Amino acid sequence: MKLEIGRIYIKDIQLGQETSVKEGVLTVDKEGLIAKLKEDERIKDVSLDVAKPGEKVRIIPVKDVIEPRVKIEGGNNGFPGVTSKQAQCGEGKTNVLYGAAVVTVGDVVGFQEGVIDMWGEGAKWTPFSKTYNLTVDISVVDGLTPHAHEETVRIAGLKAAEFVGLAGKDVTPDEVITYEMGSIFEETAKYPNLPKVLYAEMMITQGLLHDTYIYGVNAQTILPALLHPNEELDNAVISGNCVAACDKITTYQHQNNSVIEDLYAQHGKEINFLGCIMVPEHTTLAGKLRVSDYVLKLAKMLGADAVVISEEGYGNPDSDLLMICKKCEKAGIITQLITDECAGRDGMSQPLADTAQEAVAVVSGGNVSHVVTLPPADKIIGNAAAIAVLAGGWDGALLEDGTLMCELNAVIGSTSEIGFHNVTCRLY
Amino acid sequence: MKSIIITNNPAVREKYRNVLFIDGSVEDTLIKVRDMVYQGYELVSHPLAASIRMMYSPYRSVILGRQEAKVDFLYAEIIEDSIIKYKRHTSHRKKDVTNSDDYQMIDLILLEAALSEQQITW
Numbered sequence: 001m002k003l004e005i006g007r008i009y010i011k012d013i014q015l016g017q018e019t020s021v022k023e024g025v026l027t028v029d030k031e032g033l034i035a036k037l038k039e040d041e042r043i044k045d046v047s048l049d050v051a052k053p054g055e056k057v058r059i060i061p062v063k064d065v066i067e068p069r070v071k072i073e074g075g076n077n078g079f080p081g082v083t084s085k086q087a088q089c090g091e092g093k094t095n096v097l098y099g100a101a102v103v104t105v106g107d108v109v110g111f112q113e114g115v116i117d118m119w120g121e122g123a124k125w126t127p128f129s130k131t132y133n134l135t136v137d138i139s140v141v142d143g144l145t146p147h148a149h150e151e152t153v154r155i156a157g158l159k160a161a162e163f164v165g166l167a168g169k170d171v172t173p174d175e176v177i178t179y180e181m182g183s184i185f186e187e188t189a190k191y192p193n194l195p196k197v198l199y200a201e202m203m204i205t206q207g208l209l210h211d212t213y214i215y216g217v218n219a220q221t222i223l224p225a226l227l228h229p230n231e232e233l234d235n236a237v238i239s240g241n242c243v244a245a246c247d248k249i250t251t252y253q254h255q256n257n258s259v260i261e262d263l264y265a266q267h268g269k270e271i272n273f274l275g276c277i278m279v280p281e282h283t284t285l286a287g288k289l290r291v292s293d294y295v296l297k298l299a300k301m302l303g304a305d306a307v308v309i310s311e312e313g314y315g316n317p318d319s320d321l322l323m324i325c326k327k328c329e330k331a332g333i334i335t336q337l338i339t340d341e342c343a344g345r346d347g348m349s350q351p352l353a354d355t356a357q358e359a360v361a362v363v364s365g366g367n368v369s370h371v372v373t374l375p376p377a378d379k380i381i382g383n384a385a386a387i388a389v390l391a392g393g394w395d396g397a398l399l400e401d402g403t404l405m406c407e408l409n410a411v412i413g414s415t416s417e418i419g420f421h422n423v424t425c426r427l428y
Numbered sequence: 429m430k431s432i433i434i435t436n437n438p439a440v441r442e443k444y445r446n447v448l449f450i451d452g453s454v455e456d457t458l459i460k461v462r463d464m465v466y467q468g469y470e471l472v473s474h475p476l477a478a479s480i481r482m483m484y485s486p487y488r489s490v491i492l493g494r495q496e497a498k499v500d501f502l503y504a505e506i507i508e509d510s511i512i513k514y515k516r517h518t519s520h521r522k523k524d525v526t527n528s529d530d531y532q533m534i535d536l537i538l539l540e541a542a543l544s545e546q547q548i549t550w
Binding site for chain 1: 471472473474475476477478479480481482483484485491502503506509510513516517520521522524526527530531533534537538540541542545
């Protein structure tokens with residue numbers, strides 16, 4: 001499978017009367033996009049805005065972040081199985097508006113958090129303070145069920161990304177990156193002495209606001225499934241998870257999965273990258289046992305020497321993470337885990353809800369309980385009431401001048417468990 | 429399969445019959461689950477949710493299964509660790525009462541997802 005991602009560098013964004021990219025400036029046809037989104041009769045109002053790096057703007061509550069793209073060759077444009085007809089993702093050519101993002105806003109429930117600060121202290125913690133953001137704030141008609149409400153906002157975000165992405169159709173990319181990998185047999189014949197490494201990507205799949213979709217299929221209903229890495233890099237995986245702000249994998253992060261990028265970079269050098277197993281996180285223990293058995297079985301069938309496992313969320317998914325780790329290690333398959341920590345404000349407490357002595361190679365994406373201080377913004381995009389939810393965490397969290405203190409937990413993408421974020425480790 | 433829902437969520441009590449309602453906090457609910465696990469009940473659903481924000485929910489529902497003659501130590505470990513984690517994350521926080529209705533609704537929906545998963549599992 002061969003995929004060419006053409007990056008068109010975006011250096012600015014504005015609303016206007018046409019959708020285009022000229023000399024790196026992305027213009028979005030405001031009325032055209034609103035009309036397009038309002039084709040969904042469940043949508044009452046659409047409010048579009050832009051947020052640029054450095055502006056004293058706070059976006060809250062963020063539902064999802066999506067990278068605008070357009071398919072140039074192969075497959076179907078958009079998100080096959082969702083906004084367009086089913087087609088194979090991961091082949092052909094895709095142009096990306098690199099540096100731009102569609103950010104959906106709109107609270108399905110009152111306790112949603114998810115903040116992006118475009119400036120200052122808050123900007124340090126979220127990767128989406130560096131993107132030129134088109135914010136899409138959706139309000140829905142009365143009487144929708146919570147499920148229909150969530151779906152409406154999710155689909156609107158994807159459609160907006162598709163609409164904006166079309167601006168890159170006839171633009172020559174500034175950079176082209178090729179992702180190519182043959183069958184497992186071909187790659188193993190090429191690199192017979194390299195260790196065979198699988199990537200098991202866990203996804204929150206537990207019900208409303210806690211879901212992930214693959215080609216539009218709710219992953220709550222699947223057994224762990226083998227994906228070619230190119231598929232995820234080419235719009236096959238969509239986030240419907242909007243509660244775990246700090247460690248949710250946004251659609252943007254699926255489209256640019258850092259683990260896949262890094263494994264690809266080492267493919268043929270240090271390792272033989274076999275592919276991705278998409279692993280649903282269930283709420284029942286039976287589900288967790290089944291999934292961990294299944295991942296081990298797939299790893300054995302594919303002859304994996306090692307599995308890199310990334311988690312999504314915190315709490316009950318810790319059990320799945322460690323079950324997969326234990327079972328693989330006992331079968332002689334080396335594991336390496338990527339998670340984040342809930343280690344208390346001082347970082348000194350046990351980081352996960354579960355432990356295993358087999359888990360000896362663990363990468364942390366950061367401590368979600370770390371407290372950050374966010375000064376007041378000049379402009380709020382979204383719902384200012386959501387700030388009260390953040391500020392209401394504990395006595396003294398809101399200062400007189402409007403400065404608020406919150407845990408990293410509330411900041412979008414701050415402790416990414418696939419490594420797509422700003423936090424890093426330093427030896428000292 | 430015979431199961432029982434331990435919950436402090438009034439919306440769950442209204443909708444289901446096989447409920448042991450706890451007129452108290454999430455912590456009280458988890459402690460009741462722990463006590464029943466030590467009486468041999470199977471832990472069907474995990475006591476914790478999948479995100480920190482849901483940890484702040486004032487409502488929680490956990491599904492227990494059959495009562496066996498012996499205590500299953502995997503279940504005991506999971507519920508004990510869950511209680512420790514729950515206390516650590518919530519002890520310094522105020523209760524979010526403003527969004528009680530939404531928390532009740534999401535707890536119910538997540539419970540129903542677990543129940544439907546259970547149907548195809550057992």
